[in-house]
Amino acid sequence: xxxxxxxxxxxxxxxxxxxxxxxxxxxxxxxxxxxxxxxxxxxxxxxxxxxxxxxxxxxxxxxxxxxxxxxxxxxxxxxxxxxxxxxxxxxxxxxxxxxxxxxxxxxxxxxxxxxxxxxxxxxxxxxxxx
Amino acid sequence: xxxxxxxxxxxxxxxxxxxxxxxxxxxxxxxxxxxxxxxxxxxxxxxxxxxxxxxxxxxxxxxxxxxxxxxxxxxxxxxxxxxxxxxxxxxxxxxxxxxxxxxxxxxxxxxxxxxxxxxxxxxxxxxxxxxxxxxxxxxxxxxxxxxxxxxxxxxxxxxxxxxxxxxxxxxxxxxxxxxxxxxxxxxxxxxxxxxxxxxx
Numbered sequence: 001x002x003x004x005x006x007x008x009x010x011x012x013x014x015x016x017x018x019x020x021x022x023x024x025x026x027x028x029x030x031x032x033x034x035x036x037x038x039x040x041x042x043x044x045x046x047x048x049x050x051x052x053x054x055x056x057x058x059x060x061x062x063x064x065x066x067x068x069x070x071x072x073x074x075x076x077x078x079x080x081x082x083x084x085x086x087x088x089x090x091x092x093x094x095x096x097x098x099x100x101x102x103x104x105x106x107x108x109x110x111x112x113x114x115x116x117x118x119x120x121x122x123x124x125x126x127x128x129x130x
Numbered sequence: 131x132x133x134x135x136x137x138x139x140x141x142x143x144x145x146x147x148x149x150x151x152x153x154x155x156x157x158x159x160x161x162x163x164x165x166x167x168x169x170x171x172x173x174x175x176x177x178x179x180x181x182x183x184x185x186x187x188x189x190x191x192x193x194x195x196x197x198x199x200x201x202x203x204x205x206x207x208x209x210x211x212x213x214x215x216x217x218x219x220x221x222x223x224x225x226x227x228x229x230x231x232x233x234x235x236x237x238x239x240x241x242x243x244x245x246x247x248x249x250x251x252x253x254x255x256x257x258x259x260x261x262x263x264x265x266x267x268x269x270x271x272x273x274x275x276x277x278x279x280x281x282x283x284x285x286x287x288x289x290x291x292x293x294x295x296x297x298x299x300x301x302x303x304x305x306x307x308x309x310x311x312x313x314x315x316x317x318x319x320x321x322x323x324x325x326x327x328x329x330x
Contacts, residue, residue: 040169040204040205040206041172041202041203041205042172042205044165044168044205045163045165046165046169046205046206047205047206048202048205049201049202049209049210050202071163071296072207072294072296073205073206073207073208073209075207076207076209076210076211076246076247077205077206077207077209077210079210079246080201080209080210080213080214
């Protein structure tokens with residue numbers, strides 16, 4: 001298990017999620033735990049609590065995971081997924097208030113350097129308009 | 131509450147939402163992303179698939195399990211929102227049902243949805259229908275009156291400007307359309323009242 005913060009990408013679109021993950025991989029290789037998911041339970045545009053939970057599991061790190069989400073439902077469903085994690089993990093899964101692509105790439109770069117979950121989110125959140 | 135009643139309530143609401151797919155989609159296309167109808171239909175269908183298993187539980191547990199189905203199957207923000215509503219209602223569902231204990235459970239469910247959506251009254255959401263409807267239940271209004279309150283409340287979202295959710299991107303352009311979530315809430319309340327009226 002990695003000591004670096006994991007990155008989870010959640011988009012309404014499976015293609016956007018995969019493409020964003022590709023960009024993150026190009027930046028940090030396999031040094032940072034990374035998982036992505038997109039699409040509703042039928043595979044159309046939307047998000048899926050079960051898939052988000054699986055992605056958090058895949059990217060899990062003892063240092064925590066930072067989630068990057070695109071639009072409203074992705075955020076609400078990610079909050080739900082976090083609440084359904086085992087209690088001891090809940091505080092270590094955090095949704096970053098940052099743009100999906102830029103946030104994931106910057107957050108992963110910060111994670112690659114061994115920063116804490118808090119620092120990873122703070123760096124990504126600097127990208128958000130005040 | 132009798133399990134036949136639980137079953138009828140859940141089934142009637144699910145069928146009403148499935149029937150409203152086209153209308154909810156049209157409302158959501160105007161100010162959202164057009165998926166509210168299909169998302170609610172997906173959730174309601176998943177609930178109907180499990181209906182017998184859900185309805186044989188005690189009412190509180192049945193509502194919790196129904197909420198969980200919505201959370202897992204809807205695929206949009208309305209899943210966690212309606213799911214949280216039902217899961218909280220189930221959690222607070224009283225052993226002996228009377229108006230006061232029902233109102234307490236409904237108030238708790240409302241507060242949970244409000245927290246989940248980080249929203250408030252007057253922001254063109256389902257809350258704008260739920261709040262006056264719950265108030266009508268607490269005030270002892272008849273089922274017909276509660277239905278009328280919910281209908282008027284959904285219509286009152288038309289001139290509101292959206293602050294939360296996808297519709298908020300439209301700013302002032304969200305004015306002039308009924309909120310899809312307010313409409314689905316109203317339809318659910320109407321279906322509940324119809325089922326209770328038929329059963330009483």
